Amino acid sequence: MTQQQISKEETRRAAQDFYQTHIRPIVETEENIGKMLILDVATGDYEIDDMNNSLALNKRMLAKHPGNRLTGFRIGYDAVQAFGGYRPMPSKR
Amino acid sequence: MMTGTITNKRAHLERPVRGAGGQGMVEFTVDTGYTAYLTLPPSYCEALQLPFVRDEEAYMANGSLVWTEIYSVLLDWDGEERAVEVIAVESEPLIGMTLLDGYDLLMEVRENGVVRIQKSQHREVSPNDNATV
Numbered sequence: 300m301t302q303q304q305i306s307k308e309e310t311r312r313a314a315q316d317f318y319q320t321h322i323r324p325i326v327e328t329e330e331n332i333g334k335m336l337i338l339d340v341a342t343g344d345y346e347i348d349d350m351n352n353s354l355a356l357n358k359r360m361l362a363k364h365p366g367n368r369l370t371g372f373r374i375g376y377d378a379v380q381a382f383g384g385y386r387p388m389p390s391k392r
Numbered sequence: 393m394m395t396g397t398i399t400n401k402r403a404h405l406e407r408p409v410r411g412a413g414g415q416g417m418v419e420f421t422v423d424t425g426y427t428a429y430l431t432l433p434p435s436y437c438e439a440l441q442l443p444f445v446r447d448e449e450a451y452m453a454n455g456s457l458v459w460t461e462i463y464s465v466l467l468d469w470d471g472e473e474r475a476v477e478v479i480a481v482e483s484e485p486l487i488g489m490t491l492l493d494g495y496d497l498l499m500e501v502r503e504n505g506v507v508r509i510q511k512s513q514h515r516e517v518s519p520n521d522n523a524t525v
Contacts, residue, residue, distance in 0.1 A: 354477055
């Protein structure tokens with residue numbers, strides 16, 4: 300099945316499951332907390348960089364996996380960005 | 393330096409944006425409670441034919457989590473065109489704190505008051521920016 304045949308919702312769910320199960324236990328170290336991680340769930344490949352470099356990081360990942368739907372995570376948190384002044388707490392998942 | 397206006401209890405700043413589908417002037421609200429770069433309504437992202445970047449979750453004001461789509465837009469920012477990430481959400485277009493990083497924001501908070509955004513004059517606060525003292 301190609302990436303295009305999988306729905307947006309399925310990709311997000313698979314990415315979240317893959318991150319929590321296979322990636323988070325490895326990457327959630329003190330020096331990585333707060334960094335950006337971008338995952339290509341179709342291949343399981345991911346890279347980490349500072350939040351300020353997220354667009355460049357995304358370009359690197361897309362160059363390796365053209366056409367794939369990528370998913371972003373902020374290590375140690377449940378979400379990457381916040382609206383309305385919400386102050387993120389460490390992940391509760 | 394860029395200047396905007398306080399209207400209806402909001403700090404507004406107009407900026408030109410560009411994508412493969414065209415360009416236009418957008419009135420953004422400066423939102424210091426928003427952590428990222430920009431938001432645009434999904435209809436704008438579609439009309440400008442912005443390239444899709446990725447999915448990621450965001451915290452709403454009450455702490456709930458929502459999946460969002462990130463696109464890339466060309467933004468005229470302080471006389472320089474920059475490719476920046478934009479979250480597609482159904483709200484008025486927002487400018488967030490990551491875009492404002494390294495800039496000074498001054499607001500004369502009264503109706504029709506002036507909003508000024510300029511590169512930071514405080515070298516000790518942002519040692520890596522190109523501010524001229």
